[in-house]
Amino acid sequence: xxxxxxxxxxGKAVGGALARLGQSQFTNVRLGKxxxxxxxxxxxxxxxAEVAKLADEILSxxxxxxxxxxxxxxxxxxASQASA
Numbered sequence: 001x002x003x004x005x006x007x008x009x010x011g012k013a014v015g016g017a018l019a020r021l022g023q024s025q026f027t028n029v030r031l032g033k034x035x036x037x038x039x040x041x042x043x044x045x046x047x048x049a050e051v052a053k054l055a056d057e058i059l060s061x062x063x064x065x066x067x068x069x070x071x072x073x074x075x076x077x078x079a080s081q082a083s084a
Contacts, residue, residue: 001032
């Protein structure tokens with residue numbers, strides 16, 4: 001996501017469009033990029049630490065962006081096998 005102190009013209013444009021569509025409950029919109037990484041094997045603290053390091057050092061431009069979150073999402077096949 002763009003750092004809070006930087007202007008976000010894309011976010012402003014989306015916010016304006018939402019307001020015109022009657023969605024006035026949103027007071028601020030920030031637009032950023034997202035990476036999806038698929039991990040081969042179990043996801044543990046070491047893997048999450050490596051992802052955080054990659055996000056900070058390689059995947060984001062730390063001058064203008066903040067890494068705002070790292071989320072683990074099970075794929076549909078994993079979820080169905082876990083419940084079987």
